[in-house]
Structures are given as structure tokens and as C-alpha cells.
Amino acid sequence: MGNLSQLNLLLLNSNSFSGSIPASLGNCKSLEMLNLNHNKLTGTIPKEVFSISSLTYGLSFEENQLTGNIPPEVGSLINTEQIWLSGNKLSEEIPYSLGKCQVLQIFHISRNFFEGSIPTSLSALRGLQELDLSQNNLSGKIPKFLGDFPDLHGLNLSFNNFEGEVPRKGVFKNKSEISVLGNDKLCGGDPVLHLPICAFAGPKKNHKSPKLAVIISVFSGFLCLFLLFLFIASRRWIRQRSRMKPIENYTIKEHHISISYAELVKATNGFSEENLIGYGNYGSVYRGTLDDHENDAKVIAVKVFNLKQLGTLKSFVAECDAFRHIRHRNLIKVLTACSSVDFKGNDFKALVFEFKRNGSLESWLHPEGNEPLGVKTLKLMHRRSMWHLHWSISITMARFLLFIVI
Structure with a gap:
């Protein structure tokens, strides 16, 4: 051409x-x-x-x-x-x-x-x-x-x-x-x-008397001593707080793909009910298909946080921080996070995971109704007994907890 x-x-x-x-x-x-x-x-x-x-x-x-x-x-x-x-x-x-x-x-x-x-x-x-x-x-x-x-x-x-x-x-x-x-x-x-009025700090004339200057100097000295004491007393607390980054840093984009709100809407068919696979106190989980023009389409699970629920924002930050630092074979791989706004201008936050087809831990421990035991059998198990199923899950959870503690 x-x-x-x-x-x-x-x-x-x-x-x-x-x-x-x-x-x-x-x-x-x-x-x-x-x-x-x-x-x-x-x-x-x-x-x-x-x-x-x-x-x-x-x-x-x-x-x-x-x-x-x-x-x-x-x-x-x-x-x-x-x-x-x-x-x-x-x-x-x-x-x-x-x-x-x-x-x-x-x-x-x-x-x-x-x-x-x-x-x-x-x-x-x-x-x-x-x-x-x-x-x-x-x-x-x-x-x-x-x-x-x-x-x-x-x-x-x-x-x-x-x-x-x-x-x-x-x-x-x-x-x-x-x-x-x-x-x-x-x-x-x-x-x-219809924007808020700007708060300007107007110019101030300097008419300070010598007495006022002395008062300000003494007050400034006490203030400096107080701040120094406060800094020393709360040093450990400040060190812990410094580890918490702003939400914008939890987009996990250093080694993960960038994804927009529009792409998640398309992948989950507008977060439709037919793609809803679970929900909890802080949000809902949807199944979706993410277009990948270089490879095959990727099936994903999208956890959408309900920001109207008290404590949801803190949960989002905590999960982002955990997935940035913890790597374990029994953890579902996080693909990326999305911190954006929806088409109406509302805040939108979600985590995107690999989609696992074997269901949740609860569904394995507590099958619904009279579901035959043979229907739910993990690939790594050689026996189809509920006792062996519980034993395998317990061992896996124990190893994971030991991994976190150590």
C-alpha cells in the first residue's frame, strides 16, 4: 500500500x-x-x-x-x-x-x-x-x-x-x-x-505592632514544640498510614491491563441479571467476556462495588492492596481494577478476575437440595466422598492461612 x-x-x-x-x-x-x-x-x-x-x-x-x-x-x-x-x-x-x-x-x-x-x-x-x-x-x-x-x-x-x-x-x-x-x-x-465560588485569599496589609510580633513569635515557638512532640509520639502511626496509597494508585496498572468502564459494560452486557453470578454486602459479581483482538476472547469475573454501602470504599482499597502484595496458587488471579465514573457521572469501582468455572467454596461445602454427590467432584480428588471433599478443602485453607501468617 x-x-x-x-x-x-x-x-x-x-x-x-x-x-x-x-x-x-x-x-x-x-x-x-x-x-x-x-x-x-x-x-x-x-x-x-x-x-x-x-x-x-x-x-x-x-x-x-x-x-x-x-x-x-x-x-x-x-x-x-x-x-x-x-x-x-x-x-x-x-x-x-x-x-x-x-x-x-x-x-x-x-x-x-x-x-x-x-x-x-x-x-x-x-x-x-x-x-x-x-x-x-x-x-x-x-x-x-x-x-x-x-x-x-x-x-x-x-x-x-x-x-x-x-x-x-x-x-x-x-x-x-x-x-x-x-x-x-x-x-x-x-x-x-453553576460551579462553586472560588475561595481567594486576598492581599493582607502588614500593620503588625512590636507587641503583636512578640506574641506571634512566642506562640510559634510553642506550636513548633507541640508539633515536634506530636510527631515523635505518633511516628509509628504515621509510618503505618504512609503505606496506604490513594485509591488512584490501586488501579494495578503497573503490570496489568488498562480497562475502561465502557469496556466492562460491553463485556457484561450492561451488567445484566443473566450475567450475575453472586452478590454480597459490598457489591455484586458478574460474568463477562472481554474482547481481545490479539488472542481469543477472555472470560472474566467482574466484582462491582456498591459505593452506597458504608465501608465499601475501604473494602475496595483493602482488596487492591492485598492483591498487589499476595501471590498464592489458591487465590484467583486479579487481572486489573477500574476506578472511574459511569455514564451518569457517578463513581465506579470494580475488580476484574479470571473466571473460574468450579463455583465458590460455599457451594462445595453446602450443595443445594438433594444434589447427587457424584455431580460435584474436584478434579484433584480420587474419591467421591463428602468427607474427603471437606478434608481437601480444609487442608487447602490451612495452607493458605499459614501462608498469610508467615
Whole structure:
């Protein structure tokens, strides 16, 4: 395909193409539009694709399974009007070189895993009309220069971690053209956004008398002594508390797959009752099928925590911490965790396990009704007696408890 040097349009959207995007597409120097939307493409986006300066209409890779980052070569798209990358698994920061794409009108990267702040270089994109950065992990303050773009009529910054005061100029005045939902640390802005008022610490004049200075000095000395005593007395407690990381760190993503709320909804058919396999005080467990475009589909068990129940959040943190540190052959393998928000903006937390078909410990110890004993026989057992079943389970549990204690 890289030999098609005179090709102008390549529209392969809404198919079932899999595999990676070939780097040879970078040889199509006459290409004006590249559309690979709604396929099953995986891997990273080749930097050669971002070097096609003839892409005037733009490129679109939405709704695939692409990973990695947006390479700095994106700055070579100096003639491109549109870039669509939503609905993938792209990560890292928005490249600073994007500011070189000065004719860019539409930039959509929602539903990915981008982090960091909005780069200041984007202030050069004066012709921007639509900017969708929603449902990522972006942080920092919302740049004021976004309110200076004269043609910007669609700005979606929802469900990120932005903080501080929302600008008041330009697009920020029109509620129908902007969304900042799901950013709990934002304040101020135009009243139509209904955000809390920012608490500013105004400038204070210094009119301290010598007597007041002495009082403050003495009080500060006593305060320092008190804090030092408190630190020494509670050192052990602080050391224990320091081991507890924020919930965001319990996404178990260092060595596990990243998974979004939308993928879990799809895997469990919307958490339907037909996929419900168990429930308890802190949540419910659903059976699901996770699409894997590189291998066969993976059957999973999803434990969804009921955050309305008192103590559920603490249980989620405890289970994440346990599965990060404990490894044992009798523990079901945890695949990943999901700490996100649902489609209504509510907090959502879940653990994803390998699916085991042999049922729970309770179902083996206490069969329902008059179920024949021969029906429930573990593969590792040579006898089909209930006594031997209980004995095997007891030995396994004893070894596991010994493992935890030691």
C-alpha cells in the first residue's frame, strides 16, 4: 500500500480490520484524507503517518484499540484541518508540537488515558472550532487562552482532573458549547455553569505592632514544640498510614491491563441479571467476556462495588492492596481494577478476575437440595466422598492461612 504514491483518499472505516497500522502508509505523499474508524486495529500509531504533510482534510482513527502516545511528529501536519483519535487506549501527555498545526479546526481525543496538563503551545491554534478532551486523566488549570479563540464553539473538558477557576471569556460564556462535568476541583466561571465560588485569599496589609510580633513569635515557638512532640509520639502511626496509597494508585496498572468502564459494560452486557453470578454486602459479581483482538476472547469475573454501602470504599482499597502484595496458587488471579465514573457521572469501582468455572467454596461445602454427590467432584480428588471433599478443602485453607501468617 505504501507504493500508492498518487492516492488521495483512503477510507477504510467501519470494517473488521485487525493488526497494526502499516508504517508504509507514510510513503503515500499525496494522501489528503485517511479514515480507519471503527475497526479492530491495535498497536501504536506509526510516526510515519504523522509525517504526511499532504493530509489536508485530516486523519481519523476513532473506535479502535490503539495504544501508546501521539508522537511529536504530529507537528508535521501543518496543513491538516481535522484529527480524530477518540475511543482508543492512547496515553501519556498531549505533545507540545501539536501547536504547530495552526490550521487545525477539530481535535478529538476523548475516551483515552491521556494525562498531564493542556500544553501552552495550543494557544497558537487560533482557528480551532471543536476541542474534545473528555474522559481522560488530564489535570492542572484550564488555560485562559481557550476563551480567546474566536471560532471555538464546542469545548468538552468533562470527566478529567482539572482544578482552579474556570475562565469567563469567549466559549466559556455559552453553557450549550462547553462541558466541564466530572471535574470536582473546578470553581468560579460564568454563573450559567453553576460551579462553586472560588475561595481567594486576598492581599493582607502588614500593620503588625512590636507587641503583636512578640506574641506571634512566642506562640510559634510553642506550636513548633507541640508539633515536634506530636510527631515523635505518633511516628509509628504515621509510618503505618504512609503505606496506604490513594485509591488512584490501586488501579494495578503497573503490570496489568488498562480497562475502561465502557469496556466492562460491553463485556457484561450492561451488567445484566443473566450475567450475575453472586452478590454480597459490598457489591455484586458478574460474568463477562472481554474482547481481545490479539488472542481469543477472555472470560472474566467482574466484582462491582456498591459505593452506597458504608465501608465499601475501604473494602475496595483493602482488596487492591492485598492483591498487589499476595501471590498464592489458591487465590484467583486479579487481572486489573477500574476506578472511574459511569455514564451518569457517578463513581465506579470494580475488580476484574479470571473466571473460574468450579463455583465458590460455599457451594462445595453446602450443595443445594438433594444434589447427587457424584455431580460435584474436584478434579484433584480420587474419591467421591463428602468427607474427603471437606478434608481437601480444609487442608487447602490451612495452607493458605499459614501462608498469610508467615
